[in-house]
Amino acid sequence: MDIINLILLIMLAGFACLAVFFKDLLRAALSLAFMSAVLAVVLYRMDSPYAAVFELSVVAGLITVLFVSTIALTKTEEAVKESRWPMYLFPLFLVLFGIIDLLVMKGLFSNIPAGYGNAEKSFGATLWGIRSMDLIGQIAVIFGGVFGVLALFREKPLTAQDKIDAEKAKDGGHKLW
């Protein structure tokens, strides 16, 4: 295997692992962005420039902006104690996956005939001429993400008790501290 590809794939897996294990959400989001950037380079090297451009612009760019904006909307309320089991199990699964990958995938891939889908087509021809319906789906996915953020980070409506508390606080009859 080409040494550069090997380095890129190790970086790819490394940034993916960091994205999972960083406790700071911002760092996790940035690790994911770096992973996407490395993936874009891998795609470019595999003669898929359009996929690389999309990966870089949409995932490393747009999605990271969406993540960072969402993280900016969150606030710290209370510390949540996390289980440490994933920390111990993850390396085991990673090694197990690597072994299966080495033993099985190489044999399977040797059964695949090479050379499909390499016909040179312009970006516009590919997008509008072949994958038009995907565009509609992509638009819908983006809508889904935006509406999801709007819905989940909305102000909660005041309950009857909240309104009573607010009234009391206004009258000075309710001491918060």
Place this chain on the structure above:
Amino acid sequence: MLLLFIIVPLAVAALMPLVSRLWKGLPDILGVATMAALLTLSLYQIRLISSGHRILWDAAAIGLPLKAGLMLDGFSLLLLITISLISLFACIYSINYMEHYGAKGSYYALFLLMVAGMNGLVLTVDLFNMYVFLEVAAVASYALVAFGQKHDEVEAAFKYLMLSVLATTGILLAMSFIYLMTGTMNFKELSMAVGTGMSVKLIGLCLALFLMGFGLKAAMVPFHAWLPDAHPSAPAPISAMLSGVLIKVSGIYALTRVVYDIFGLPASVSQAMIWLGVASMVIGALIALGQNDFKRMLAYSSISQIGYIVVGLGLGTPLGIMGALFHLFNHATFKSLLFLDAGATEYATGTRDLSKLGGVGHKLPITSLTTTIGTFSIAGIPPFNGFWSKLLIIVALVEANHVGVAAIAIATSILTLWYFLLMQRKAFFGKLAAGLEKVKEVPFYMALATFCLAALCLLVGLFYPWVTAKLIQPGMTALTNSIGANGFSLFGQ
């Protein structure tokens, strides 16, 4: 015409956050009107499809500068009608139920996106498009599960998201292998390419990944862990949509399309589907028996009922397919009804814990009546709709010499009646539980939605010959034609 099923809900969803600022009641009206229009449009297609035809739609034919194709046959029409029908009643129910959640604009926008995703999935003729629309429906459903913003709702949505990611990774991997082997994603071209010198091992791996991925989406045992958390946590109309429609579209429909249309139901997959179905039937019912949470019990019951559908489809005989498709439609109606009833009970009493309920039947006459109808339907009591579909599946099993499986199906049906009667007794009969003296029937639109669905359970049962002839038989014909057309044999079977 077919593109309208995707574009209309998508366009209305995009407008929803804007129109919700104009007038508070506008999202309700737009949501219900959109679903009513889509239902009318889908019902209109029956006369075209019931004669065995299928509709192919090409964007270029109407002058659009796109290369996009959609297809409607009996199977996709059945799902299209089911989606529109259940969505309409869920929207009507939401008018009152979602009042206390707020942000109705965002709610209906996500709801319609989910509908657009499901419609796209059932109409597409392209495997990758299917994945894209699967994700559209899934992304909207994650947000809808967590819509209440409470801790357990967000946690359930996260668990659902994580397991769905696992499913879609498997599906995407299988699609990549198939594309690498065939160079196409079109169903028709794939069905012709499969079996022509392709690696049997790799096809076996793809089928296993599809079975795992779509099985997880359908919540078949052993891929069911996400459903009992996700479905009860969501707002009731969303629980109804998830259990009634989404698991069938993104799980059962997608799996059936791939396995039947592309691979022609290989014998090994048929056997796997039958045994996974049996496991789902039995395990789902046994766990449901021990539940005290109304909605959680319904969620486990969904796993059990999905088992019946998978067994019927796994059989692959015309009668088995017919029973499975009929049960798919029936389960959508009575499970949605039961989830809406569970939501109504929680709305009126403030709890869905069956041990804290009791004797509310006379306080909630409509909810109690419709829950009883739902119970009889799901348990397969004649003349309700569930009876006929279960009967067809059991007869198909006996015909195919799966007498043992038929006996398990009958026993599971009795078990279903048992746990539903237990639920009825705990919730609606007996002495009125303390603190529930002031309970009163739910608001008009909630009662209307449950009443209509209950009436549908009875009417479909009474007029089942017409329903099977117009709705189910064209679906069965489409699927049996797929097996006949392909007949791919895996591992020499």
